[in-house]
Structures are given as structure tokens and as C-alpha cells.
Amino acid sequence: MTRPEIDLCVTLGRIAMKNPIATASGCAGYGEELARFYDPSVLGAIVTKSVTLEPRQGHPPPRLAEVRAGMINAIGLANVGLEAFLDEKLPALAAYDVPVIVNVAGSTREEYLEVCAALDAAAGVAGIELNVSCPNVKEGGIEFGLDPAVLTRLVEDVRAKVSRAALIVKLSPNITDIAVTARAAVDAGAEVLSLINTLRGMAIDPWTGRPALTNVIGGVSGPAIKPVALYMVRRVWEEVAGPRDVPILGLGGIQFAEDVVEFIRAGATAVSVGTANFVDPLTGPQLVDGLREALQRLGLASPRDLVGALNLDR
Amino acid sequence: MVTESVNVHSDTSPPQRLGLAVLERRDAGRNYTRLVLAAPPAWESLPGQFVNILCESDPRAAAASERRPIEWDEGGEWPVAAGLELGRGKWPVVRRPLSISRVLRDGAGVRLEVLVRQVGPGTRFLAARPVGAPMDVVGPLGNHFTPPDDDRLCVLVGGGCGVAPIFGLADWVRQLGRPCVLILGATTLDEVPAVFRSPPAATGDAVAPCDGMADPDLGSVEAILSTDDGSAGFRGTAIEAARRRLKDAGDDRPVALYGCGPERMMRALARLAERRDAPCQVSLECFMGCGIGVCLSCAAKVHDPASETGWTYRLTCRDGPVIDARDVVWE
Numbered sequence: 001m002t003r004p005e006i007d008l009c010v011t012l013g014r015i016a017m018k019n020p021i022a023t024a025s026g027c028a029g030y031g032e033e034l035a036r037f038y039d040p041s042v043l044g045a046i047v048t049k050s051v052t053l054e055p056r057q058g059h060p061p062p063r064l065a066e067v068r069a070g071m072i073n074a075i076g077l078a079n080v081g082l083e084a085f086l087d088e089k090l091p092a093l094a095a096y097d098v099p100v101i102v103n104v105a106g107s108t109r110e111e112y113l114e115v116c117a118a119l120d121a122a123a124g125v126a127g128i129e130l131n132v133s134c135p136n137v138k139e140g141g142i143e144f145g146l147d148p149a150v151l152t153r154l155v156e157d158v159r160a161k162v163s164r165a166a167l168i169v170k171l172s173p174n175i176t177d178i179a180v181t182a183r184a185a186v187d188a189g190a191e192v193l194s195l196i197n198t199l200r201g202m203a204i205d206p207w208t209g210r211p212a213l214t215n216v217i218g219g220v221s222g223p224a225i226k227p228v229a230l231y232m233v234r235r236v237w238e239e240v241a242g243p244r245d246v247p248i249l250g251l252g253g254i255q256f257a258e259d260v261v262e263f264i265r266a267g268a269t270a271v272s273v274g275t276a277n278f279v280d281p282l283t284g285p286q287l288v289d290g291l292r293e294a295l296q297r298l299g300l301a302s303p304r305d306l307v308g309a310l311n312l313d314r
Numbered sequence: 315m316v317t318e319s320v321n322v323h324s325d326t327s328p329p330q331r332l333g334l335a336v337l338e339r340r341d342a343g344r345n346y347t348r349l350v351l352a353a354p355p356a357w358e359s360l361p362g363q364f365v366n367i368l369c370e371s372d373p374r375a376a377a378a379s380e381r382r383p384i385e386w387d388e389g390g391e392w393p394v395a396a397g398l399e400l401g402r403g404k405w406p407v408v409r410r411p412l413s414i415s416r417v418l419r420d421g422a423g424v425r426l427e428v429l430v431r432q433v434g435p436g437t438r439f440l441a442a443r444p445v446g447a448p449m450d451v452v453g454p455l456g457n458h459f460t461p462p463d464d465d466r467l468c469v470l471v472g473g474g475c476g477v478a479p480i481f482g483l484a485d486w487v488r489q490l491g492r493p494c495v496l497i498l499g500a501t502t503l504d505e506v507p508a509v510f511r512s513p514p515a516a517t518g519d520a521v522a523p524c525d526g527m528a529d530p531d532l533g534s535v536e537a538i539l540s541t542d543d544g545s546a547g548f549r550g551t552a553i554e555a556a557r558r559r560l561k562d563a564g565d566d567r568p569v570a571l572y573g574c575g576p577e578r579m580m581r582a583l584a585r586l587a588e589r590r591d592a593p594c595q596v597s598l599e600c601f602m603g604c605g606i607g608v609c610l611s612c613a614a615k616v617h618d619p620a621s622e623t624g625w626t627y628r629l630t631c632r633d634g635p636v637i638d639a640r641d642v643v644w645e
Contacts, residue, residue, distance in 0.1 A: 029610075033607040037331065058627060061611065063610070066407050073603065223407075278603050280368070
């Protein structure tokens with residue numbers, strides 16, 4: 001039996017990826033840290049830590065705690081700021097043969113517009129991922145991400161500033177029906193939907209009563225949230241992304257190649273991997289190899305053949 | 315008996331993810347276990363650096379390392395995407411950062427020692443790994459202590475699990491031929507992460523070298539024990555013991571202070587160094603998400619004249635764990 005030649009290439013909006021595996025924002029720094037372990041060029045894309053207009057120190061520690069089957073964090077959007085990102089981080093990232101997607105957070109509409117416009121003009125930015133879903137920072141954009149009318153206005157305004165880079169909107173799961181914000185984002189011009197960001201959560205020391213995080217609440221990530229993320233990808237794919245032909249960048253708790261297959265079957269075109277990078281810095285390349293193996297097993301030539309493919313027969 | 319020489323090379327290996335087998339597992343005081351891992355011959359790390367060890371979030375790997383029968387057919391069915399074992403209580407997810415305690419060369423082999431303090435399920439898992447079990451290790455990570463370039467007296471202070479890198483630093487300083495005093499602090503004798511040939515004497519108010527430390531065997535290094543309850547060595551804090559030992563050395567004697575231990579101890583050591591106008595390096599301890607500089611969780615507050623607020627955050631995993639004590643904003 002001849003096996004089909006496997007081609008892992010996918011297209012995420014206008015971004016050509018050599019495979020569907022990307023790093024998730026906040027879990028791969030600006031690429032240089034993971035580059036100590038492997039060549040980032042083997043990835044499909046790198047999504048950077050959030051960039052804001054001004055540098056941010058982030059929240060006082062503790063910023064991260066382990067919870068059952070996952071972790072909870074409130075880093076507080078610590079980042080070097082737009083200027084240092086463009087001057088120091090982006091040139092190094094752009095040197096790798098991998099599309100760079102820059103995650104952007106802001107506290108005001110003006111901040112989003114200024115940062116997005118500057119990034120769109122910068123060489124080496126393949127995509128802009130609008131973070132309208134950081135659960136930990138009041139001014140981190142979540143108020144833009146939960147009200148569909150507010151989200152529509154922001155995405156429309158950003159759309160007008162972004163012409164070269166692909167515009168990706170990262171949706172919050174902290175909402176009753178994620179299809180509502182997904183629709184608002186697509187109507188306003190989002191080319192790609194990225195979901196899900198972390199789920200709001202808490203951890204408390206039972207004996208001292210002290211919250212595990214200084215920020216008290218944080219975002220839950222890791223394997224614990226995978227079923228929720230899968231459902232939300234499916235919901236958005238059925239209601240918005242599938243019918244409108246908008247690709248989904250799926251994420252939430254992915255750790256093994258089987259998880260990637262599940263996300264693609266739910267409707268994702270590509271996936272991002274976050275928390276798993278902390279457990280194993282080599283997760284990215286392992287998922288690329290693992291996905292190839294999985295497709296071989298399924299007798300498929302491309303992950304594109306698997307997007308949305310559920311088998312509902314019993 | 316194998317003669318072991320201490321690693322004194324000054325270049326360190328780039329961090330890697332490695333499977334290292336457990337060569338030995340030794341008790342090292344109550345709740346402490348000393349694990350010896352078989353590192354590759356090319357391993358180069360320096361005292362202060364750490365390794366980040368997986369507590370097996372993949373049950374397949376956990377089964378393999380516990381030498382339990384693997385219940386699924388690896389060769390046949392596509393292995394299940396088991397993820398985490400939700401039924402087994404609070405199963406650890408992220409790695410546990412452990413200071414490299416000592417690096418011993420034995421022929422072509424490198425024996426990497428780490429000290430595990432059993433605190434929760436993750437460290438209990440690590441402490442229970444049987445000899446021969448593979449450990450999933452990322453390292454060496456972080457920066458290292460720097461010995462002085464003159465022959466000033468090095469005073470190395472370790473508290474609790476913080477003695478781990480201090481042992482390795484003692485090896486290095488001794489190898490360089492510099493005078494060195496080791497001060498080990500604990501609440502009580504049982505909590506000292508070392509093994510003694512015979513129970514060390516309680517010396518009350520006197521600061522005196524303690525003989526008979528068998529594991530680790532640091533050779534001729536002067537070691538002073540301090541316990542809060544006076545059950546062995548000096549009765550009082552390690553810092554008070556250090557202060558008295560420095561007084562004995564004479565006020566004019568140039569010294570360098572090094573420390574790893576609880577934050578309160580490190581703060582007191584920093585103050586002692588300041589009064590003495592001595593250089594002081596401390597290794598900071600904190601919970602880490604990734605250990606490789608991406609999660610940004612292990613932020614430590616440091617002075618930064620260039621910043622408006624006068625301080626900034628520095629990552630303990632990437633820019634530490636060793637830091638000049640004068641840079642730390644003690645809170």
C-alpha cells in the first residue's frame with residue numbers, strides 16, 4: 001500500500017504556515033528563549049507575548065500557581081513595550097524562517113490603534129493578534145472583548161489601520177456564547193479567529209485563606225481547559241467560521257499530537273500551544289512530528305482534509 | 315574507591331532536555347533526599363545553576379519510570395491522549411526547579427547531585443524515583459555564583475534546602491584554593507540536609523567547626539552548624555553564626571559572602587555584608603512556571619536607577635537565581 005505524501009502546510013488567512021503548530025502568546029516569549037532548545041523555523045508560526053504601547057512591569061509576584069491539571073496565572077501583561085519590541089525583539093524573530101504573529105493588548109482604543117499601525121508598517125510581522133481577552137489586567141482589553149458592539153467598533157477601527165498583516169482576533173471564553181463575539185469580530189473584518197484565551201479562575205490556600213496569586217484572580221490554562229476550548233472551537237466553527245470560511249487558530253490545553261487532531265476535527269485550521277511549553281520546551285517540534293504520524297495513521301495527506309471532520313455515526 | 319574530582323570548568327553547557335537515569339538515592343535528613351543523576355560526559359554546569367525536573371504529567375512516562383507494567387499496547391493502537399491523570403489527586407503539571415548541588419566526575423561519567431526536599435506531591439514523586447529510573451531534566455539553567463579573584467575568606471551560608479548549591483560552591487572555592495567557611499542553618503538537627511558519622515555536638519553559644527559530615531563529604535572545608543533550637547552546633551541563626559565567625563576572622567580581613575536559603579536569611583546576610591562592606595551574592599528561591607524565561611512568573615524586584623520607580627522586575631530563572639545582594643529590593 002502506498003501512503004500519501006503528507007503535506008502539513010496550511011493557510012491561516014493570508015499567513016502561509018509550513019505546518020499548523022504555533023506557539024501561544026505569553027508561552028514562548030519573543031522566540032529567543034525557545035531557540036536555545038530548537039530552531040523556531042520548524043514551527044508553523046510564533047505568536048509573541050502581548051505587546052503594549054509602553055513597557056509594563058506586570059503584577060507583583062506570585063504571578064503563577066499550579067492547579068489540578070493546569071495552572072493559573074496573572075502575569076499582568078509584563079512586556080518590553082512597542083518601541084523595544086520593534087528595535088530589539090522583532091529583528092531577531094524575523095531572522096527565523098517562520099511567520100511572526102504579534103499579540104497586541106491595550107487599555108484604550110487609541111493604544112490599540114497606535115500599536116497595530118506601527119506593527120503593520122514593520123517588516124517581519126505576518127499577523128496581528130488582537131488580545132481583547134486578557135482576564136488579569138483591567139486595562140488589558142477584556143472590556144473590548146465581551147461586549148459585541150464595543151468589539152465591533154474596535155476591530156473596525158483596527159481594520160482600517162492594518163492592511164499588510166493578517167488581522168486575528170483572540171476571543172475570550174469568559175462569556176455566555178462565544179459565537180456572538182466571534183460573529184462581531186468577523187463582521188468587523190477579522191480574518192482569523194483565535195480561541196480560547198484563559199478562563200478566569202482562582203486558587204486559595206485553604207489554611208491561610210490567601211489567594212495563590214497577588215492579583216487574586218487569574219487565567220486558568222493547561223489540560224484542565226481543553227474540553228472547554230474544544231467545545232468553543234466547535235461552536236464558533238459551526239456558527240461563524242465554517243459558513244463564513246474564516247480560519248480558526250485553536251488553543252487551550254494542547255499537549256499531545258492527539259490533542260491537535262481533536263482541535264482540527266473541531267474546526268481549527270491551526271493550533272497554538274501554550275502551557276505545554278513549560279512542561280516540555282520541545283513540545284512544538286514534537287507536535288509537528290506527532291501530527292505527521294497521526295495523519296499517516298488516518299491515511300490523510302493534509303491536515304486541511306481534517307478541518308471540522310467529526311464522525312457523528314454511532 | 316573511585317577518586318572523584320570536582321568540576322571546575324568555567325564554561326557551562328547550553329540548556330537541553332535530557333533523560334538522566336537515577337544512579338543513587340540517599341536519605342539526607344528528615345524530608346530530604348539526595349539524588350545522583352547520570353549526566354552526559356559533556357555536562358558542564360557551575361554552582362548556582364539549576365535543573366528543572368518533570369514530575370511526569372504523562373502517565374505513560376510515569377508508568378515507565380516507576381517500572382509499572384504499561385497497560386496499553388505501544389506498538390499497536392495509537393497511544394491514548396491521556397494527558398493528566400485526573401483521578402490521582404493533585405498531579406503536578408509544571409517542572410520542579412532544583413539547584414544543582416554537586417557535580418562529581420568519576421572517570422568519563424558525570425554524577426549530578428540534587429537535593430530534594432519533600433514538600434508536596436511533585437517533590438515527593440521526585441524523591442521516590444528508584445535507582446535506574448529515567449528523569450526528564452531540562453538544564454543547566456540560570457546563572458552561577460562567582461568566586462572572588464583574590465584570596466579573601468569566602469563565607470558560604472545555606473539554610474534548609476538552600477544548602478544544595480552551597481555544597482557545590484564549597485567544592486569550587488576549595489578547588490580554587492581559596493579559604494572558605496561553610497555555615498549550615500536549620501531549625502533543628504533533623505532538618506539539616508546532611509548525614510553525619512556521629513551526631514554533631516551542641517556547642518551552645520560557641521561557633522565551632524563540626525567534624526564528621528559524611529554526606530556530602532566536602533573534605534577539609536570548615537563547616538559550622540547552627541540550629542534554632544541548639545540541638546546541634548551553634549544555638550541561633552546561621553547569620554548570627556556567620557557574624558561571630560567573621561568577628562573571629564578579624565574586622566580587617568577581606569571577605570566575600572554567599573548565600574542560598576529563605577528570604578529572611580538572605581536579607582539578614584545582605585545586611586551583614588553591607589555592614590562589613592563585603593561583596594555578597596545570594597541565590598533566590600521561587601516558584602517557577604517554565605524555568606526558561608518565557609512565562610515571566612518568577613519576577614524578583616531589583617533596584618533600577620534607570621526606571622522611574624527606581625526598581626524593576628528581573629526573572630529569577632533567566633537573570634538569576636544568583637544575584638548581587640545589593641541589587642535586591644528586600645520587602
